[in-house]
Structure formats: C-alpha cells, structure tokens
Amino acid sequence: MLALLKKMLWILVLGFVFLVFFVVSIYYFFALKTNSYIYDDIETTPPKKAALVLGTSKYVSKGKENYFYTYRIRAAAELFKKGKVKAILVSGDNGTVYYDEATTMQKDLIKAGIPSEYITLDYAGFRTLDSVVRAKEIFGIDDYIIVSQKFHLQRALFIAHQKGYKSIGFAAKDIPKTKAAYRMKGREILARSMAFLDLYLLKTEPKFYGQKESVRYKN
Numbered sequence: 001m002l003a004l005l006k007k008m009l010w011i012l013v014l015g016f017v018f019l020v021f022f023v024v025s026i027y028y029f030f031a032l033k034t035n036s037y038i039y040d041d042i043e044t045t046p047p048k049k050a051a052l053v054l055g056t057s058k059y060v061s062k063g064k065e066n067y068f069y070t071y072r073i074r075a076a077a078e079l080f081k082k083g084k085v086k087a088i089l090v091s092g093d094n095g096t097v098y099y100d101e102a103t104t105m106q107k108d109l110i111k112a113g114i115p116s117e118y119i120t121l122d123y124a125g126f127r128t129l130d131s132v133v134r135a136k137e138i139f140g141i142d143d144y145i146i147v148s149q150k151f152h153l154q155r156a157l158f159i160a161h162q163k164g165y166k167s168i169g170f171a172a173k174d175i176p177k178t179k180a181a182y183r184m185k186g187r188e189i190l191a192r193s194m195a196f197l198d199l200y201l202l203k204t205e206p207k208f209y210g211q212k213e214s215v216r217y218k219n
Helices: 002-037 067-081 101-111 128-137 150-162 179-202
Strands: 050-054 088-091 119-122 144-148 168-171
Touching: 002 150, 002 168, 002 179, 050 067, 050 128, 067 088, 067 101, 067 144, 067 168, 067 179, 088 101, 088 128, 101 119, 119 128, 128 150, 128 179, 144 150, 150 168, 150 179
Parallel strands: 050 088, 050 144, 088 119, 144 168
Antiparallel strands: none
C-alpha cells in the first residue's frame, strides 16, 4: 500500500512539473514568434488598412481609471492621425445591456478627434480569438495593426498568424511594476496556454459569427 502511494505521489509530482514546463514554454514561445512584428514607435510602424483595438474595461474596481484602456485609445487615435491606418475596428465584450466595451471605445475615440464614420464596432469580441477571427470573417480585414499592450499583442498576433492573417502590432503604453500589471501578466500566462489549446487541440471558433459588415476607410 505504501509503495502504491509513493508511486502515485511521484506521478502527481511529474505531472505537475510537466504542466509547469508546458505553461512556461508556451509563454515564451509566443513572445519568440511575435516580437519582431510588434512596433512601439509610430514613425517606424508600417501603414496598414485598419487598426483592430482590443477591448477592455474603461474602469477597474471602485471606478478607478484603467490605464490599459486609456493608452489603447490614445495609441489607436495616434495611428489614425499619423495616417498609419484609414479605419479603426474596436472589438469588445457586450455581454449584457450594462456592459458595452465597443461603444465606450467608440465614444472615447470620437472625443480624441477620430471621425465616427471611420470607426466600426464589433460587439462580439468576447475573447481575443473572437476579435482576431471576426476581423477577417465578419469585417473583411486581414492586413491590420492590432492595438494593445505588448504582453497582450504577443498572444493576439500568434493567433492571427496561425490563422494566416498579415497582422502586426502597435504596443500601447504599459504600466509596468504596478499591481494591475502583475495581475494582467499573471492571467496572460494561463491565457497563452489556453490559446495554444484552442488553436491546436480544441479548434475553437468565435462564439458568434453573424452577417458580414463593411468597414469605411478614409480616402
């Protein structure tokens, strides 16, 4: 009986070690495969037809400003004003009538000086995979700049490239060495493993597809 318990314990330990190795390897593999496609200087960023802005909540707990959100909006507005993109697709969660990331992003982009006719809303960007795939399948763009923080872009670009899209990333300003940053990057470790499984094992599709929609581009 004791020998059996020891054997089971070793199996559990080895399983845990393998799991940790898998998760860490995937995390750095995503970075290795995508870092050369991520830009943080507006002047050297290649122009594309459109920007895909990945959604997040405008506010965090107790109504405090979410700087991940704020800096994504600023980055997208800068790309448009500098002529790097001719349209902006905002993609976010609209799971309830009380929570609408896409409309909130649209309003703040308009406040930042972007004409509303060049902003298209994707209300079904429930996950990064949904946002990336729907940009092509619903809105007809596969050659675009994804806007988010660098750690998020690595996952988004990996998904995009595995789907055959010609995407690059523009890194919005980060907030390093803060509790929010550590929390987001901790979640990212698991999110990359889930993305890997979605792509290669589960063959996950977006939650919704729906009718195709057109994007209006600035001349």
